[in-house]
Amino acid sequence: MSAPGRPKRELGDASPLVPVLAVVGIGLIGGSFAAALRRAGQVGRVLGVGRRKSSLDRALALGLIDEAVDYAEAARRADLILLATPVGAMRGALEALRPDLRPQALVTDAGSTKSDVAAIAREALGDRVGQFLPGHPIAGSEMTGPEAADPALYQGRKVILTPLDETPAHARAWLTRVWEACGAHVLLMDAERHDRVLASVSHVPHFLAAAYMAQVARAADADLRLSLAGTGFRDFTRIAAGSAEVWRDIFLSNRAAVLDELDAFSRALDELRRTLENDPDPRALEAFLEQAALARRLWDGRSAMT
Amino acid sequence: MSAPGRPKRELGDASPLVPVLAVVGIGLIGGSFAAALRRAGQVGRVLGVGRRKSSLDRALALGLIDEAVDYAEAARRADLILLATPVGAMRGALEALRPDLRPQALVTDAGSTKSDVAAIAREALGDRVGQFLPGHPIAGSEMTGPEAADPALYQGRKVILTPLDETPAHARAWLTRVWEACGAHVLLMDAERHDRVLASVSHVPHFLAAAYMAQVARAADADLRLSLAGTGFRDFTRIAAGSAEVWRDIFLSNRAAVLDELDAFSRALDELRRTLENDPDPRALEAFLEQAALARRLWDGRSAMT
Numbered sequence A, B: 001m002s003a004p005g006r007p008k009r010e011l012g013d014a015s016p017l018v019p020v021l022a023v024v025g026i027g028l029i030g031g032s033f034a035a036a037l038r039r040a041g042q043v044g045r046v047l048g049v050g051r052r053k054s055s056l057d058r059a060l061a062l063g064l065i066d067e068a069v070d071y072a073e074a075a076r077r078a079d080l081i082l083l084a085t086p087v088g089a090m091r092g093a094l095e096a097l098r099p100d101l102r103p104q105a106l107v108t109d110a111g112s113t114k115s116d117v118a119a120i121a122r123e124a125l126g127d128r129v130g131q132f133l134p135g136h137p138i139a140g141s142e143m144t145g146p147e148a149a150d151p152a153l154y155q156g157r158k159v160i161l162t163p164l165d166e167t168p169a170h171a172r173a174w175l176t177r178v179w180e181a182c183g184a185h186v187l188l189m190d191a192e193r194h195d196r197v198l199a200s201v202s203h204v205p206h207f208l209a210a211a212y213m214a215q216v217a218r219a220a221d222a223d224l225r226l227s228l229a230g231t232g233f234r235d236f237t238r239i240a241a242g243s244a245e246v247w248r249d250i251f252l253s254n255r256a257a258v259l260d261e262l263d264a265f266s267r268a269l270d271e272l273r274r275t276l277e278n279d280p281d282p283r284a285l286e287a288f289l290e291q292a293a294l295a296r297r298l299w300d301g302r303s304a305m306t
Helices: A028-039 A053-061 A071-077 A087-100 A115-131 A169-181 A191-218 A222-227 A231-241 A244-253 A255-274 A282-305 B028-039 B053-061 B071-077 B087-100 B115-131 B169-181 B191-218 B222-227 B231-241 B244-253 B255-274 B282-305
Strands: A018-024 A043-049 A080-083 A106-109 A135-138 A158-161 A185-188 B018-024 B043-049 B080-083 B106-109 B135-138 B158-161 B185-188
Touching (some): A018 A071, A028 A043, A028 A169, A043 A053, A043 A071, A071 A087, A087 A115, A106 A169, A115 A191, A135 A169, A191 A222, A191 A244, A191 A255, A191 B191, A191 B231, A191 B255, A191 B282, A231 B191, A231 B231, A244 A255, A244 B282, A255 A282, A255 B191, A255 B255, A282 B231, A282 B244, B018 B028, B018 B071, B028 B043, B028 B169, B043 B053, B043 B071, B071 B087, B087 B106, B087 B115, B106 B115, B106 B169, B135 B169, B158 B169, B169 B185, B191 B222, B191 B231, B191 B255, B255 B282
Parallel strands (some): A018 A080, A080 A106, A158 A185, B018 B043, B018 B080, B080 B106
Antiparallel strands (some): A135 A158, B135 B158
């Protein structure tokens, strides 16, 4: 039996990295992955799996996929399978793929939390969990659906892979090359670290923006407040407009790390607040604000370079 | 003695609303006010007062002001005096203007807090406090200095006036017309309400963004976190890059309202947090997030219309 991530077809140097790709969920993330590999000449045939026929028909018409197939056929034919579905749908997808999964196939995902996905994969795949390598492309857009697919979506963006103990080294190396062919920079880390870092820089800002937005909207004079809100308010609250269902799932699946980071935020907020209440300390207040301002300006300069 | 806000010169219908304007502090806010009135043909002569000769020279060269004068001369000649200085400099400015202030002159300001400015004016002007009408144009830019002055800065923006009990009705009406000539929409409210509303939609977001930014920057793995921060993080923290000195003064001068609104925010945060900790309640979590998302999308739609 061949090892996962090492396609059995030997097609020579000119053969694509991924002879047969299957994408479960052909929206922004999955469609862009297929389109990027196609543009790079690194995919042979693209199979699409999805719940809605209308989405699959549009993906076919757009040339994102070559065929619409079911889970069993994707499992029997694909070298690489990307699960571009909400985390809540992954257990079902893995269970549907497992009976027919080729031993040399690799399955990956694009979910925004990783410890829970690893646990789900372990339960759904059992002794074949080494064929699953969790991943998270840090890229997105406000748009959804196959029409939003963009071969340049991953260009210059970061993709985090969180290998399991069971993941063979060559599968890790192969999936890294595949994402690099999409233009992405690949980082490897363990799932716990990924989840803590993402809780910090992505999930907690959303949590705070939602709490803040609801508080303003509930005020007795909310209309007056909102009529006087300017550009600072606009940027600070923008993320609060995101899908409640998507973010509910993210918070629930990364619960422990989000709560830890919220605790750390609350300690910082208390410290800043103490410089203002009772006996205000203008120097400590300014020093705290200056630390935040310098860190933010430094980040701006750094992110402008990448 | 004429009443404040009613220029004694009677020049007929074609005369400008403001025969002689004095601006203390010719930067973005003060320079744009002079430029807007000049473009509208509603100002005769513009006097500039400032600490730094280099700024005054540049304002003269740019045609923003006609003459650089001292406080005494501005007080003796101007019909309207705009204090476009930090709140911390207003007491000194008012004390310097008072001895020579014409009885028919009106003084206003552009500070972002109003209760404290009213109290300062009451102390500095004494029985002439009726000649001071606090104001706050909700407009700004990242740029500073006379070069940043823009006659269109106030176009379509809101300006809040917070009249004192001593403010004559005609002074209120006249200053409203002056700001309208700059293209602004004028709202009247009392200073306490202004300060509470601005604490809510401007000061608290800055406070939270600063606390959050400092917490991330202090983490042991801050570099990794910041390297994985994306566009949500960018928008949520943008305001934290603002001047620490300016924001220190704003928080100190609007302390009570900021602390009250922080309390209200913390109650909302606690409520949202309770849906996630111990015994998570996915429905309540989603309902809270949905309320925030709908409020934010509604605001976007509304603000897009104005």
